Amino acid sequence: MRILKLQKKDLFPLLKVISREAELWAPTAKGDKFAYGRVLDFSRIAMDAVRTIIPPKKIMVPSLFNMFNFTEKGYQEDLSHVTDRILFGIHPCDIHGLLILDKLFSQAYLDPYYLEPRKKTLILGLSCLPDAYCFCKSTHTDIIEEGYDLFFTDLESYFLVWIGSSRGDDLIRLAPDFFDDKLTEKDIQTYTKWQEKRDNAFKTTVNFTRMPDLMELNYKAPFWEEVGAACLACGSCSMVCPTCNCYNVVDKLFLGNKPGKRLRHWDSCTLPEYSEVAGGENFREHKSQRLKLWYTHKLQAYVSKYGKPSCVGCGRCLVTCPVQIHVKSVADALEGHPVEAFWKKFAQEVSK
Numbered sequence: 001m002r003i004l005k006l007q008k009k010d011l012f013p014l015l016k017v018i019s020r021e022a023e024l025w026a027p028t029a030k031g032d033k034f035a036y037g038r039v040l041d042f043s044r045i046a047m048d049a050v051r052t053i054i055p056p057k058k059i060m061v062p063s064l065f066n067m068f069n070f071t072e073k074g075y076q077e078d079l080s081h082v083t084d085r086i087l088f089g090i091h092p093c094d095i096h097g098l099l100i101l102d103k104l105f106s107q108a109y110l111d112p113y114y115l116e117p118r119k120k121t122l123i124l125g126l127s128c129l130p131d132a133y134c135f136c137k138s139t140h141t142d143i144i145e146e147g148y149d150l151f152f153t154d155l156e157s158y159f160l161v162w163i164g165s166s167r168g169d170d171l172i173r174l175a176p177d178f179f180d181d182k183l184t185e186k187d188i189q190t191y192t193k194w195q196e197k198r199d200n201a202f203k204t205t206v207n208f209t210r211m212p213d214l215m216e217l218n219y220k221a222p223f224w225e226e227v228g229a230a231c232l233a234c235g236s237c238s239m240v241c242p243t244c245n246c247y248n249v250v251d252k253l254f255l256g257n258k259p260g261k262r263l264r265h266w267d268s269c270t271l272p273e274y275s276e277v278a279g280g281e282n283f284r285e286h287k288s289q290r291l292k293l294w295y296t297h298k299l300q301a302y303v304s305k306y307g308k309p310s311c312v313g314c315g316r317c318l319v320t321c322p323v324q325i326h327v328k329s330v331a332d333a334l335e336g337h338p339v340e341a342f343w344k345k346f347a348q349e350v351s352k
């Protein structure tokens, strides 16, 4: 793997050259938060964004789109959401999130609605420093060795640029004069210091190695009723999670000869309709059952199948859930640690 140096002043000129034939997407400010958006004015790129509200899965699979148009004669696929894109500013946890989605959308059958945009999107990763909610060190997703084309480590006055694929190499060839391939001893020391600073900045930890056993042992614990009682069934935890991928399809029909549409939209196993079947039966009627499923997927089932959790430690559920049901508070409760979260206080009030 080749590593090059790029001066800070050359970043935007580089992005200009390499995004001539593709849409450039990057985190931009949205109030006091950040969101991925198409960027035409490079000064809008939020270089200091820790996490975006919605992860980059929205760029691959929009929250609602038309899969195909159909008539009585057949159907015609609609891949209008697929276009050449460069995604800049994606952090290691979110690249790991995409690697998990790659697996899930290609294991039983190939899902073109995810895989086509994925193939056409170049991934330009960017290093970050954790805030109080990040715990990607606990999930071992704080570093990245695959899944990107270029990766930029910000060392204040310059970047170290890792080339992760032949497509990344092609990007470098579009603007070779911006890069310096002579790394010095001082560069290595600067990088090592930066790594130490980053390692020491993590404030939140979760002990994932214990989770599969603790999930099993707590399968019937009253704890699930406590979180279920406080949960609002809003689905936000799934919408913001980079590895949640459930969806539903609905047909839209029109009067006359107009073709029908098969629409696909994000779904969540925390919503009551998700497990409803014909006749009105619901296999997971209670919020406690639905949350148990969500956490089984995150902390136990994916570990059994792939040897790691399907949580990448991005912290989005920590900052999003209105009643503080999230991986950290659930893991703490499973471990028997004191929990300060709203759902716990709610449970204590209700039991008085």
Ligand code: SF4
Pocket: 237, 240, 241, 242, 243, 298, 310, 311, 312, 313, 314, 315, 316, 317, 318, 326, 327
């Ligand atoms: S479970 Fe929470 S912290 Fe883990 S990847 Fe999903 S949103 Fe991020």
Ligand code: SF4
Pocket: 230, 231, 232, 233, 234, 235, 236, 237, 238, 270, 320, 321, 322, 323, 324, 325, 326
């Ligand atoms: S756990 Fe929180 S974010 Fe998820 S559905 Fe319940 S209230 Fe909403």
